[in-house]
Amino acid sequence: xxxxxxxxxxxxxxxxxxxxxxxxxxxxxxxxxxxxxxxxxxxxxxxxxxxxxxxxxxxxxxxxxxxxxxxxxxxxxxxxxxxxxxxxxxxxxxxxxxxxxxxxxxxxxxxxxxxxxxxxxxxxxxxxxxxxxxxxxxxxxxxxxxx
Amino acid sequence: xxxxxxxxxxxxxxxxxxxxxxxxxxxxxxxxxxxxxxxxxxxxxxxxxxxxxxxxxxxxxxxxxxxxxxxxxxxxxxxxxxxxxxxxxxxxxxxxxxxxxxxxxxxxxxxxxxxxxxxxxxxxxxxxxxxxxxxxxxxxxxxxxxx
DNA sequence: AGTGTTAGTATCAAAGTGATACGAACAATA
DNA sequence: TATTGTTCGTATCACTTTGATACTAACACT
Numbered sequence: 519x520x521x522x523x524x525x526x527x528x529x530x531x532x533x534x535x536x537x538x539x540x541x542x543x544x545x546x547x548x549x550x551x552x553x554x555x556x557x558x559x560x561x562x563x564x565x566x567x568x569x570x571x572x573x574x575x576x577x578x579x580x581x582x583x584x585x586x587x588x589x590x591x592x593x594x595x596x597x598x599x600x601x602x603x604x605x606x607x608x609x610x611x612x613x614x615x616x617x618x619x620x621x622x623x624x625x626x627x628x629x630x631x632x633x634x635x636x637x638x639x640x641x642x643x644x645x646x647x648x649x650x651x652x653x654x655x656x657x658x659x660x661x662x663x664x665x
Numbered sequence: 666x667x668x669x670x671x672x673x674x675x676x677x678x679x680x681x682x683x684x685x686x687x688x689x690x691x692x693x694x695x696x697x698x699x700x701x702x703x704x705x706x707x708x709x710x711x712x713x714x715x716x717x718x719x720x721x722x723x724x725x726x727x728x729x730x731x732x733x734x735x736x737x738x739x740x741x742x743x744x745x746x747x748x749x750x751x752x753x754x755x756x757x758x759x760x761x762x763x764x765x766x767x768x769x770x771x772x773x774x775x776x777x778x779x780x781x782x783x784x785x786x787x788x789x790x791x792x793x794x795x796x797x798x799x800x801x802x803x804x805x806x807x808x809x810x811x812x
Numbered sequence: 813a814g815t816g817t818t819a820g821t822a823t824c825a826a827a828g829t830g831a832t833a834c835g836a837a838c839a840a841t842a
Numbered sequence: 843t844a845t846t847g848t849t850c851g852t853a854t855c856a857c858t859t860t861g862a863t864a865c866t867a868a869c870a871c872t
Contacts, residue, residue, distance in 0.1 A: 519688050519860085528775045530765030531695050531758055537769065539688035541666050548678050552806070557850050567830045572851065582768070593838040595849065603768045608800040609790035611678055613760045618677030621729070621750045622684065626809035628675045632795050633803040640793040643756035647784045653755040656780040659699065662773035666829085704819050714861045719820065740869040742818065 528662050537581045538607070542566060542574045544614070547600075547607050550584065555597040583607060612641035675809050684728045685754070689713060689721045691761070694730065694747075694754050702744040730754065759788035 519539070527533060538544060542564070549563050561571055575598055578584045583604035586596045612630075619627060630639040643652040666686070674680060685691060689711070696710050708718055722745055725731045730751035733743045759777075766774060777786040790799040 526772075528773050529695070530762040530769070530774055532692065532765075533769040534761045534765035535688040535691060537765075539691070541682040541686035544682060544686070545679065548676070558848085561850095567832090568851065569831095569853090570829070590838095590849095593836095593849070595837095603764075605800065606767065607764060610757070610760045610764055612790050612799045613757045614681045615677040617750075617754060617757055618679075618681035618684075620753065622677070622680035625673075626675050627677055628809065629807045631805040631807065632792060632797070633805050635795055637792075637794045639795075639799070639804060641790050641799055642793045643759050643788050643790050645779060645784075646787040646789045648779050648782055648786075650779070652759045652786070652788055653752065657786060658778045658780050660776045660778065662775065705817085708819095714863090715820065716822090716862095717860070720859095737818090737869095740818070740867095742868095 534610075538578070538583065540574075542570060543578060544611070546571075546574055546578060547583065547604060548611055550598065550600050550604060551608055551611065555599060556595075557598075560598075578604070609641075609643075612639075613643055616641045681757075685725070685730065687721075689717060690725055691758070693718075693721055693725060694751060695758055697731065697745065697747050697751060698755055698758065702746060703742075704745075707745075725751070756788075756790075759786075760790055763788045 545564050549560055554560055584598045585601050587599055589595055589597045632639055692711050696707055701707055731745045732748050734746055736744045779786055
């Protein structure tokens with residue numbers, strides 16, 4: 519895809535996709551949220567080829583969703599930690615998951631519970647201002663004019 | 666990617682990604698939500714090669730996010746409409762957009778307003794049960810055991 | 813008859829992906 | 843000291859996907 523970046527494209531979705539618009543990147547972010555940090559953990563968890571993994575980790579690091587940290591000096595070893603931007607990707611993951619749960623829900627599914635209440639988490643998207651569920655109210659789109 | 670489908674994989678995110686885990690599909694869904702229905706509208710809006718577009722529309726149709734409808738008999742013409750599953754993808758789009766707005770927000774951005782209140786929509790993900798923002802409370806993950 | 817519109821298909825070079833083998837830099841064990 | 847193991851990759855190369863471009867089918871319109 520022509521990754522026509524940042525300030526050109528007025529669509530925030532396009533911009534996000536140029537950063538993490540492929541399945542591997544999203545799965546890496548998922549695993550990072552699950553606590554994985556190391557090359558081999560990611561590789562084994564996803565069954566991804568090491569070449570792919572190297573490239574995806576590098577991109578996510580360049581784009582500021584992960585950061586590399588040296589955790590051992592002597593065999594020089596790095597691990598990958600979520601940055602704030604990476605952590606803020608969690609709502610996206612949950613909404614993707616919510617869709618999958620609803621429309622591809624056959625068989626056994628991983629579940630997420632609120633640790634405090636013990637209830638299963640049901641992620642929905644709402645407008646923080648009005649409190650209304652996204653998609654339930656009419657909206658108006660304003661596209662900025664070029665230049 | 667090895668699109669290891671449905672009932673095998675317990676992760677709802679993986680399952681969603683095997684359906685719409687590439688940038689073109691997500692952009693098509695975005696445009697479909699914006700009201701586009703026809704081949705040439707999509708093609709011009711995204712600058713996608715017709716071969717790609719044909720394939721992606723076919724996949725999204727097979728997977729049940731779009732449906733083909735004949736809108737003209739005599740030059741036989743079809744258009745693509747969102748199904749319920751496709752419409753339910755909107756929260757995903759909004760959360761992806763919200764991330765882009767926050768972390769790739771330079772320059773002019775498309776905006777969405779609540780038609781009733783006139784306020785700009787600020788999409789956030791919450792747990793419908795507790796009302797807490799996703800990511801603000803500790804959670805417990807339950808992975809089903811195999812077989 | 814000629815031009816325009818819509819929804820594609822055909823072709824093919826270029827780029828991306830995936831599987832596998834291998835390498836570097838050590839630690840631990842025999 | 844030699845061997846094996848661990849971790850984080852790189853090298854190679856066959857295979858697949860993509861993207862650009864040209865073209866076709868089936869009409870309508872002038």
